[in-house]
Amino acid sequence: MLRTIEGYWDPILWIIAFIIIAIIAYIIRSAGRREHKKGEQAKPYFSGVEIPSDEEIHVSGENIYWGFVESLKGYYSIMKKMHAGRINDYVAWFVGISAILFVAIFIMEVS
Amino acid sequence: MNLMEHLPALIIAIPLFAAFLTPIIDRFSKKGRDAFVFIFMALTLILVVLLAKDVFDSKVPITYVMGASDPHQTIPTQSAVPIRIILEIDAMSIFMVIISILISFIGLIYSFSHIKEGGGKFYTLFLLMLVGMIGMELTGDLFNLFVFLEILSISSAALIAFEIKRETSFEAAIKYIVISSIAALFVLFAVGLFYGEYNLLNIAAIANAMKFTRIDKIALILLFSAFVMKAGTAPMHMWLPDAYGEAPGAVSMVLIATTQASLYALLRVCFTLYNESLPIIMPATLILLGLASIFIGVTMALVQNDIKRLIAYAAVAEVGYIVLAIGVGLYGFLKSGEIEGYGIKALQGGIFHIFNDVLDVGLMFLVAGGVIYMTKERNMNKLGGLAHSMKYSSILFLIGLAAVAGLPPLNGFASKLMIYESIYKVSPILSIVAILASILMLSIFVKIFQSIFTGPKVIEANEVPKCMLAGMIVIAGLIIFFGLFPEMIVKNLVEPAVNALLNYGEYISAVTGV
Numbered sequence: 001m002l003r004t005i006e007g008y009w010d011p012i013l014w015i016i017a018f019i020i021i022a023i024i025a026y027i028i029r030s031a032g033r034r035e036h037k038k039g040e041q042a043k044p045y046f047s048g049v050e051i052p053s054d055e056e057i058h059v060s061g062e063n064i065y066w067g068f069v070e071s072l073k074g075y076y077s078i079m080k081k082m083h084a085g086r087i088n089d090y091v092a093w094f095v096g097i098s099a100i101l102f103v104a105i106f107i108m109e110v111s
Numbered sequence: 112m113n114l115m116e117h118l119p120a121l122i123i124a125i126p127l128f129a130a131f132l133t134p135i136i137d138r139f140s141k142k143g144r145d146a147f148v149f150i151f152m153a154l155t156l157i158l159v160v161l162l163a164k165d166v167f168d169s170k171v172p173i174t175y176v177m178g179a180s181d182p183h184q185t186i187p188t189q190s191a192v193p194i195r196i197i198l199e200i201d202a203m204s205i206f207m208v209i210i211s212i213l214i215s216f217i218g219l220i221y222s223f224s225h226i227k228e229g230g231g232k233f234y235t236l237f238l239l240m241l242v243g244m245i246g247m248e249l250t251g252d253l254f255n256l257f258v259f260l261e262i263l264s265i266s267s268a269a270l271i272a273f274e275i276k277r278e279t280s281f282e283a284a285i286k287y288i289v290i291s292s293i294a295a296l297f298v299l300f301a302v303g304l305f306y307g308e309y310n311l312l313n314i315a316a317i318a319n320a321m322k323f324t325r326i327d328k329i330a331l332i333l334l335f336s337a338f339v340m341k342a343g344t345a346p347m348h349m350w351l352p353d354a355y356g357e358a359p360g361a362v363s364m365v366l367i368a369t370t371q372a373s374l375y376a377l378l379r380v381c382f383t384l385y386n387e388s389l390p391i392i393m394p395a396t397l398i399l400l401g402l403a404s405i406f407i408g409v410t411m412a413l414v415q416n417d418i419k420r421l422i423a424y425a426a427v428a429e430v431g432y433i434v435l436a437i438g439v440g441l442y443g444f445l446k447s448g449e450i451e452g453y454g455i456k457a458l459q460g461g462i463f464h465i466f467n468d469v470l471d472v473g474l475m476f477l478v479a480g481g482v483i484y485m486t487k488e489r490n491m492n493k494l495g496g497l498a499h500s501m502k503y504s505s506i507l508f509l510i511g512l513a514a515v516a517g518l519p520p521l522n523g524f525a526s527k528l529m530i531y532e533s534i535y536k537v538s539p540i541l542s543i544v545a546i547l548a549s550i551l552m553l554s555i556f557v558k559i560f561q562s563i564f565t566g567p568k569v570i571e572a573n574e575v576p577k578c579m580l581a582g583m584i585v586i587a588g589l590i591i592f593f594g595l596f597p598e599m600i601v602k603n604l605v606e607p608a609v610n611a612l613l614n615y616g617e618y619i620s621a622v623t624g625v
Contacts, residue, residue: 061491
């Protein structure tokens with residue numbers, strides 16, 4: 001049992017709780033229709049269009065979270081410029097942060 | 112001669128000796144070379160375990176004077192100050208050494224099955240990288256720290272460029288060595304300033320003599336910026352996705368441990384060298400840089416299509432959690448009262464997360480390395496359905512994914528919980544950002560899992576070779592073990608490490624006797 005500031009964390013207790021919840025979920029699932037057989041469902045309606053094959057509708061990595069990225073377009077355009085891969089930028093950020101710290105520590109000394 | 116007395120020196124000397132012999136053995140037998148490297152690495156691991164036992168039993172830092180007739184006489188009879196190179200090992204340094212050797216050993220096993228061409232060079236550099244890391248973590252001498260930092264940087268750069276047929280890996284290595292050289296110059300300049308001011312190079316002796324003059328302030332900023340940059344903290348993190356992304360799988364994992372060696376150096380500078388004279392602006396800077404790393408790391412990971420670059424950006428965010436916790440810990444250390452207790456908890460969470468980070472992100476890199484090795488493809492858009500043919504890899508990736516995202520009951524959850532709670536006491540905003548970023552982290556890895564492993568099979572691939580699988584299984588086993596028994600790790604490894612950092616007086620008096 002790991003003591004934290006406000007309480008504790010016990011992974012074993014969590015696993016026991018997880019198993020109990022999984023058993024309850026299984027019992028609820030088992031209470032469903034028993035006469036149902038696999039493959040009986042009708043094809044999902046796809047606006048009248050023939051459903052493409054699994055290979056064709058696989059969502060590739062690029063398209064996942066498209067909406068999220070699109071809504072943050074402004075932020076990402078700045079970030080992409082910042083991460084253009086130019087070594088000059090890498091050094092500039094490093095030296096720039098060091099310079100800011102130098103200025104800050106000496107301002108503190110004066111004040 | 113009592114060999115046990117010389118453990119600290121042997122832990123550095125054995126891999127160094129093996130590194131120089133490896134290319135010679137490689138000329139005669141490849142299998143012999145693999146066995147040789149394995150035996151020497153295993154021997155180093157055993158010695159580290161023995162040294163760790165000594166350190167935890169002795170309760171005070173162990174010192175070892177290089178080249179002296181009496182390795183425990185830190186100050187020579189005719190002198191008032193330490194002159195020789197002194198290795199100083201407390202619970203914090205041995206904690207880091209355990210991480211370095213364990214991760215290198217697992218990385219070595221992983222590499223056996225796929226490093227065929229140029230293996231002699233690879234293992235030599237791999238051993239040198241280990242020497243650099245361990246040296247940085249064991250040394251009590253600032254100039255020696257610079258030397259080991261250089262060994263580490265040069266060997267790491269060569270390993271990043273190991274797959275030199277791809278131009279991008281060579282470019283990443285060049286960028287890495289340029290930025291590392293500037294950081295090394297910063298460290299060397301700071302060492303020179305201390306030597307000019309105090310005529311000393313030993314960390315404990317300088318800490319004892321510290322007057323926090325204007326020169327000391329300059330040295331502080333130089334050391335602080337160099338190690339924060341080498342740790343991969345935003346906005347100085349840009350070299351990290353290049354380096355991690357282009358290195359071979361096992362090297363990417365060990366590179367995490369190398370950035371953590373820089374974090375260790377940062378902790379040593381803040382808690383031991385400057386200790387209470389450290390200005391409050393330093394923890395505030397760490398908190399800001401930690402938040403920036405978390406935010407930039409997760410948001411940039413979301414738009415990556417290269418598997419390893421994506422994981423590398425997630426690694427930046429993970430470093431952010433550690434730096435944020437260290438910042439809060441340092442803030443508590445410098446302020447007395449109620450905040451001190453939260454600071455200690457934050458520091459414990461941060462130090463625990465150092466171990467968890469290298470395991471969790473390391474596992475992701477190993478699986479990604481395996482996927483790239485088997486498919487020759489690193490673009491996620493061209494991958495899919497690999498769970499059909501790479502069942503074990505996909506399960507192991509799932510374990511790593513859950514651990515990195517901080518899902519219970521795995522190890523990432525335990526350390527992140529400690530961090531969330533303690534930083535909440537300083538400012539709830541810090542906790543909110545950290546938790547939101549963790550949720551984003553989960554979504555990022557769901558993206559990788561969905562596009563690489565699930566869905567219809569779009570690329571043919573077999574399961575990874577056995578050695579690769581063995582390395583991944585060991586890491587996954589450690590993740591599960593750390594997750595199920597976090598209190599064991601915190602009580603036996605993390606708490607002594609944090610106490611060693613906070614009781615800096617013991618580190619100083621072990622050398623100076625004051």
